[in-house]
Every structure is written in C-alpha cells, then in structure tokens.
Amino acid sequence: MGKFTKNDIEYFGESNGVHKWESPTGQPYYWHPDWLHVAEDETGxxxxxxxxxxxxxxxTKEHAASAILKHINDWAKNKFDNNPDIETQAIESEHDLKGFDD
Incomplete structure (x- = not known):
C-alpha cells in the first residue's frame, strides 16, 4: 500500500478562521491558525x-495538511501492522471480483 498524499485529502475551505479537510474515508479534520494541532471537531x-x-x-495551512496526512498514514500503518493479512485478502478479493484465475 502506498502512502496517502495531499491529493488524497479534500480541502473544503475556511469558515470563521477554521479550515476543514476530509480524509478518503470521510473523517473530517479541522484547523485554526491559533491551534497547534488538527482536530476532529470545529471547536478544536x-x-x-x-x-x-x-x-x-x-x-500554516500546509503544516495542518501535513499533520492530517501523518495522522492518516500512521493510522493505516498501524492497521496493516496489526492485521498483516488485510492486503493479501484485498488482492484476492479483487481477483475474485475480476474473475482472475490463479
């Protein structure tokens, strides 16, 4: 699995100083210039x-986007480390759906 990049998170703009992004799974992330973190809610x-x-x-907004990507990539790595057969199962399922024979 490749790492998530800035192209994988969608930026939804700024409202009242709070910037919003969304991960590929729909998890929202928020950041305000006064915060030294990204948050899962608009209050921070x-x-x-x-x-x-x-x-x-x-x-900056770029620091916030980098923090979001770090969070998503760390989360994904942890999931794969704790469930090493996930990727194999995903590939096998894809082959089954496409009708590939091994």
Missing part, C-alpha cells in the same frame, strides 16, 4: 495530531 477540543513546527515558525 478533540485533538487528532500535533503540528510539526519549531518554536520560531508560525503555523
């Missing part, structure tokens, strides 16, 4: 991932 109270910035940097 349910933090999902800390932004990776130094003390001298100002948080």
């Amino acid at each position: 109270l349910h933090s999902k991932q800390t932004l990776d910035i130094s003390n001298s940097e100002e948080a």
Whole structure:
C-alpha cells in the first residue's frame, strides 16, 4: 500500500478562521491558525495530531495538511501492522471480483 498524499485529502475551505479537510474515508479534520494541532471537531477540543513546527515558525495551512496526512498514514500503518493479512485478502478479493484465475 502506498502512502496517502495531499491529493488524497479534500480541502473544503475556511469558515470563521477554521479550515476543514476530509480524509478518503470521510473523517473530517479541522484547523485554526491559533491551534497547534488538527482536530476532529470545529471547536478544536478533540485533538487528532500535533503540528510539526519549531518554536520560531508560525503555523500554516500546509503544516495542518501535513499533520492530517501523518495522522492518516500512521493510522493505516498501524492497521496493516496489526492485521498483516488485510492486503493479501484485498488482492484476492479483487481477483475474485475480476474473475482472475490463479
């Protein structure tokens, strides 16, 4: 499985300073310039991932998107690490659906 990239998350714009993205599975992520994390809700109270910035940097929308991608990729890696047969089963299911014979 390849890593998720910025092309895999959809940006929905900004409302009242809060920016919104959505993952391929529909999980929303929110960020406000005053937050040093991305959150799963518009209030920012349910933090999902800390932004990776130094003390001298100002948080940007790009930092937030990177944090979202890190969260999604870490989640996917954990799922695959804990269930190593998922990818094999997915490939086998795809072959069955397409009618491939092994």
